[in-house]
Amino acid sequence: MTFSLVARCAETGMFGVAISSSSPAVAARCAYARAGVGAVASQNVTDPRLGPLALDLMQDGLSAAEAVAEVQKRGSFIEYRQVLAVDAQGGTAIHSGPNSLGIWTQAQGDNVASGGNLLANDGVPQAIVDGFVTARGHLGDRLIAAMRAGLAAGGEAGPVHSAGMMLVDRVAWPVADLRCDWTEDCPIEAIATAWDIYKPQLDAYIQRALDPREAPSYGVPGDE
Template sequence: MTFSIVARCAETGMFGVAVSSSSPAVAARCAHARAGIGAVASQNVTDPSLGARALDLLALGADAGQVVDVLRGSAPHMEFRQVLVVDGRGGSAIHSGPRALGTWAEARAADVACGGNMLADAGVPQAMVDAFGRTGGPLGDRLIAAMRAALAAGGEAGPVHSAGMMLVREVSWPVADLRVDWTEDCPIDALAALWERYKPQLDDYVTRARDPSAAPSYGVPGDL
C-alpha cells in the first residue's frame, strides 16, 4: 500500500525520505533519517522500530547492505516487511520479504533506493530511481520528482491519500518534515505545493534555532 524513496545528496550530504500510501499518515510510521548517518523507509505491514534500529546500526559503522543483512537475520516477521536503506557513503540496500503485499518491486542505484507494494506496475520503483538521477537542484526537488514519476508510472494499485517528506542535514532535528496525512485529492501534489512554500524558508528556520539574533524577520504582526 506504499511506495517510497530514500536518498542522499552526494554534494551536500543531506539525506531524505519521501513516501506515499493509500493509508493515513504514512510518513509518521515509515520515514526515518538522521543527519550524517543515513535514511531508512520501513514499510509494508509496517514496523516503525526497524527504522530506528537501522539508523542505530548505520551509526555504529555498518553499511546499508550490512544493515539489511542484520535485520533479515534478527528481526521478527521480516517476510512481511520492506526496508530501504541509504548510508553515508551513498551505498543503498533493500529488503523485500516474500509476503509483501500485492505487486511489489524495488530498484536502487548509488545514493538512492526505491520500493513499493500493492503497486499498479512493477516498474514504478525504477521510474523513481531514473527520475531522481536525471533531476537537479535541491534534494527535496529530486524527491518530489521521483514521487511524481511514481504516479506517472502507475503508482499504487488504488488511490493514494497521504504523503510525506523528511530531510536532514547538519543539525539533530529534521530541517523539513512535511506531511499530508489525508486528502481525497492527490497527496503528492499537495506535498509538492507544501515543499515549494517551505523551501525558501528552510535555512531561516535553522538559523532561528541556532542564533535568533542572526535570523531574518519573522514576517508576523508585531515583529520589528
C-alpha cells in the first residue's frame, strides 16, 4: 500500500524520507530520520518499532546493511515487513519480506533506496531512484522529484491518499516534517505545495530555536 525512498545529500549530509500510501497518515507510522545517523522507512504491515531500532543500531556504528540485517534478526513477523535504510556514509540496504503485499520490489544506489508494495508495476522503485539521482537542488526538492517520478511510473495499484516528507540536518529535531494525512486529491502534490511554502523559511525556524534574538521577524499581526 506504500512507496517510499530514503536518501542522503552527499554534499550536506542531510537525510530525508518521503513516502506515500493509500492508507491514512502513512508518515506518522513509517518515516524516521536522525541527524548525523541516517534515515529509515518501515512499511508494509508496519511495525513502527523497526525505524527507531535501525537508527539506534546505526548510531551505535553499524552500517545500513548491518543494521537492516540486525533488524531482520530482532524484528517480529519480519516476513511481512519492508525496511529501507541509508547511513552516514551513503550506504543503503533494504529488507522486503516475502509476505509483502501485491506487486512489491525495491531499488537502491549510492545515497538512495526505494521500495514499495501493492504497486502498479515492478518498475516504480527504480523510477524513484532514477528521479532522485537526476534531480538537482535541495534534498527536499530531490525527494519531491523522486516521488513524482514514482507516481508517473504508475505508483500504487490504487489511488494514494496520504504522504509525508521528513528532513533532518545538524539539530536534534526534524528541520522539516510535512504531512498530508488524507486527501481525495494527490497527497504528493499537497506535500510539494507545503514544501514550496516551507523551504524559504526553513533556516529561520532553526534560528528561532537556537537563538531567537537573531531570528527574522515572525511576520504576524502584532510582531514588530
